[in-house]
Amino acid sequence: MPLDQAEVARILGVDVPPLPEHITSVTHDSRDVSPGAAFVAIKGFTADGADFVPQALERGASLIVAQHDIPGVRTAVVPDDRVALAALATELAGNPSHDLTVYGITGTNGKTTSSYVLHAILTAAYGETSTGLMTTAEVIIGRHHSMSVRTTGEAPEVQGNLVRMRGAGVTHVVLETSSHGIHLHRVDGTRYAAALFTNLTRDHLDLHGTMENYYRSKRKLFEWTVGPKVANADDAAGARMAQEISGTRTFGHCADADYRIGDVHRQGARTVFNLTTPDHGVLELHTPLLGDYNVHNVAGASAIALETGMSARVLTKAVSEMGQVPGRFERVPAAVDRGFEVVVDYAHTEIGLRAVLEVAREVAAGHGPDARLICVFGACGDRDKAKRPLMGAVASELADVAIITTDDAYSEDPQTIADEVAAGADMSHTSVVVDRQEAIRSALQVAHRGDVIVVAGKGHERVQHLPTGDIDFHDVSVVTELIHRL
């Protein structure tokens, strides 16, 4: 929906210089500017978008928006650059969320998995071509799958995907919504019809500073949502959310949860549990997802689906038949033929690592008393350093063999990160193999029949960020290739 000067001024609430032509697109990245675009110069964490204005103009930008005057350039000066970016993106896209039923899922852990569960339920109810998904792992529009760049993209990306979904005939969308997405205004202007909160544990303090700020950022999603909201009552922040945001229903093991989890047990390679619901009696849910944390993910997704009118029968079948979630306890088929198990998982905090290793221990125990748990993992560079020794401690506590390696080191020295992880580990059964492929190879070489290897940290990702540059790296592919060469 092209915008003229008066419309842009109304949307931004500030004076706008005359435009050579209608604005047809908006971007924060000068490298993406095309003729007719508005370039919003964001004062970033590392760079100032204002420095890229000449490039944006060279590429044909019709309007420059910034938080301050840019010498020699007629600029629309706005109070908040990211708010302006979202406002223009939403209007240019024609407010697509208003024509869709958008489900927002937030929380520290379990967003992606819960999103896939909900997407499977919506697909069963409305058909594959009527559903969409935006997650850390991929963007799905009907039958079309593509890789994601981040969990919650920048506003033009979010709105662009919603427009594509609307155009493709999608009606129901699951939008994984990170606290970065909320805090950095990437989802401003999105109408959420329903929302789910999974949990809140220590993460992203480099952005939010305190846990209270982190919580408040998540809470905004519930403040915005116009329809049903469901929160995890077993989590302190979830219980608080339910108290603070009226109309929020809860799920969990605790006795006063509206959707109560009970009688959880394993049945072969599946998890079975009862969900006592306010309006649909007791549902017996069977899921291929393992572990108590996935019981929460399935229960939360089911609760929000029921709250928005889903049939209990369709939901029960969908939950039972859903496929693997990319990079979340993803079992590598090639390993099974060799008599052991390799699981690729995205756990990259000490809490996530503990959760996945506890499940993997159970799986190993099911393989017999001699089956061991081997864990290959590392910590990210350039962020939250405090979690490094904590991750080392968790891995060496729960795994029989722990191998510390490199995750995404970004600009940091991988050996230094590994040493910081090792500082918290019991090194009697832990080693450091900095090269990730070599670390995986070592794990495969020491694995016996029945053992379970967890390769943690990168999940679905296909690139490893190293100080020497990015390289292609996909854990499932690397494991598969190495197994074929064993």
Ligand SMILES: CC(=O)N[C@H]1[C@@H](OP(=O)(O)OP(=O)(O)OC[C@H]2O[C@@H](n3ccc(=O)[nH]c3=O)[C@H](O)[C@@H]2O)O[C@H](CO)[C@@H](O)[C@@H]1O[C@H](C)C(=O)N[C@@H](C)C(=O)N[C@H](CCC(=O)O)C(=O)O
């Ligand atoms: C910490 C963080 O979120 N940073 C985001 C922030 O970057 P920044 O402010 O540092 O940007 P910058 O590099 O300083 O550049 C400033 C501006 O100059 C522009 N620029 C830069 C270079 C150039 O040649 N031309 C140009 O125009 C940039 O596009 C940007 O608008 O603003 C940028 C643009 O708005 C984002 O792309 C960037 O996300 C980075 C890539 C990122 O990695 N974010 C992660 C941490 C993230 O968002 N993760 C969450 C949470 C996931 C989870 O829950 O685990 C997610 O939703 O993915």
Ligand SMILES: Nc1ncnc2c1ncn2[C@@H]1O[C@H](COP(=O)(O)OP(=O)(O)OP(=O)(O)O)[C@@H](O)[C@H]1O
């Ligand atoms: N409900 C949960 N509670 C605690 N840990 C969980 C939960 N669900 C998943 N995990 C762990 O966290 C990892 C990431 O899961 P998932 O991708 O679903 O969460 P996420 O919130 O999307 O994470 P991210 O924001 O980092 O993408 C899983 O591999 C698992 O180890």
